[in-house]
Amino acid sequence: xIPFLDVQARxxxxxxxxxxxxxxxxxxxxxxxxxxxDAFEREFAAYCGVRHxxxxxxxLDALTLILRAYGIGPGDxxxxxxxxxxxxxxxxxxxxxxxxxxxxxxxxxxMDPGRVEAAITDRTKAIMVVHxxxxxxxxxxxxxxxxxFDLKIVEDVAQAHGARxxxxxxxxxxxxxxxxxxxxxxxxxxxxxxxxATSDAALADRVRLLRNYGSRVKYHNxxxxxxxxxxxxxxxxxxxxxxxxxxxxxxxxxxxGAYLDRLAHIPSLRLPxxxxxxxxxxxxxxxxxxxxxxxxxRLAAMDIGTLIHYxxxxxxxxxxxxxxxxxxxxxxxxxxxxxxxxLPMGPTMDEHQATRVIDAIALACLELARA
Numbered sequence: 001x002i003p004f005l006d007v008q009a010r011x012x013x014x015x016x017x018x019x020x021x022x023x024x025x026x027x028x029x030x031x032x033x034x035x036x037x038d039a040f041e042r043e044f045a046a047y048c049g050v051r052h053x054x055x056x057x058x059x060l061d062a063l064t065l066i067l068r069a070y071g072i073g074p075g076d077x078x079x080x081x082x083x084x085x086x087x088x089x090x091x092x093x094x095x096x097x098x099x100x101x102x103x104x105x106x107x108x109x110x111m112d113p114g115r116v117e118a119a120i121t122d123r124t125k126a127i128m129v130v131h132x133x134x135x136x137x138x139x140x141x142x143x144x145x146x147x148x149f150d151l152k153i154v155e156d157v158a159q160a161h162g163a164r165x166x167x168x169x170x171x172x173x174x175x176x177x178x179x180x181x182x183x184x185x186x187x188x189x190x191x192x193x194x195x196x197a198t199s200d201a202a203l204a205d206r207v208r209l210l211r212n213y214g215s216r217v218k219y220h221n222x223x224x225x226x227x228x229x230x231x232x233x234x235x236x237x238x239x240x241x242x243x244x245x246x247x248x249x250x251x252x253x254x255x256x257g258a259y260l261d262r263l264a265h266i267p268s269l270r271l272p273x274x275x276x277x278x279x280x281x282x283x284x285x286x287x288x289x290x291x292x293x294x295x296x297x298r299l300a301a302m303d304i305g306t307l308i309h310y311x312x313x314x315x316x317x318x319x320x321x322x323x324x325x326x327x328x329x330x331x332x333x334x335x336x337x338x339x340x341x342x343l344p345m346g347p348t349m350d351e352h353q354a355t356r357v358i359d360a361i362a363l364a365c366l367e368l369a370r371a
Contacts, residue, residue, distance in 0.1 A: 059180025
């Protein structure tokens with residue numbers, strides 16, 4: 001069996017270092033907002049090339065706290081990709097604002113810069129740009145539009161740790177960025193964890209306040225904040241894994257390179273396209289096929305694990321029925337969600353496993369073409 005992602009193997013390869021980190025936290029006697037969180041925030045800020053990182057409880061909270069810290073809420077609009085995981089939209093909703101979808105570029109799956117300006121209204125306060133699947137979005141034209149309309153740029157970097165746009169690390173291109181360190185991510189905790197990255201000192205200060213009950217001094221609460229803190233244990237684990245992030249991403253690039261090279265001859269299979277300005281982190285390797293469900297079934301029969309990211313676009317979820325966005329409102333996203341299939345990808349995949357996946361896909365696509 002070739003698993004979609006072998007999370008256990010990733011962690012067992014670092015077992016000694018992870019045990020040492022756990023024991024360091026255990027023996028410290030300090031488990032919330034201590035030295036490990038401080039150290040991770042400094043180290044991850046240096047990695048991203050920003051002045052401040054604030055550790056929080058998960059990626060959704062990271063995005064929500066950014067919007068709240070910027071004062072974005074009821075009566076405001078935030079542009080979001082129509083093609084994304086629902087968490088991007090939920091952050092806008094939890095801040096009290098309205099998500100306004102923008103269709104993607106078909107070849108990269110990310111927000112189309114050419115459609116952004118037309119979606120802006122007098123209520124628009126921010127643009128949330130998602131670097132979906134680890135592929136950097138095209139930032140410069142979106143930044144130009146944001147500057148003209150005085151809008152904040154919030155990056156959703158949940159899937160793009162270590163990716164680069166024109167040499168800049170994703171998360172350092174906009175005003176602020178939200179990261180998730182869910183166990184399947186490129187930089188992964190052993191549970192839920194997240195962070196806000198920014199070079200805006202005032203924003204970082206407000207997020208620090210909001211994540212900790214609105215308090216800087218114990219039992220003195222300046223605002224009605226939240227309990228959204230990154231704990232010491234997850235911070236210690238992330239410090240271990242941060243040292244391996246670039247090496248792990250290099251292995252992902254090798255697997256992606258094999259897929260791109262050896263699957264290019266299959267006419268029914270549409271591969272992701274990488275612009276010359278992008279260095280993807282390859283969190284996911286997502287292909288398209290007109291008979292996606294049949295292809296997934298055939299691969300499962302050959303012991304190849306796959307997933308669908310994502311089967312239902314946010315505007316078609318019951319959670320957003322109140323927006324009144326009917327079928328066909330965003331036809332490109334709807335078509336993508338019917339065709340996308342994520343292939344096995346991860347830093348523990350070796351050349352033999354990649355070859356097995358490639359051979360299985362070639363056979364399955366041939367069988368479907370003959371059916």
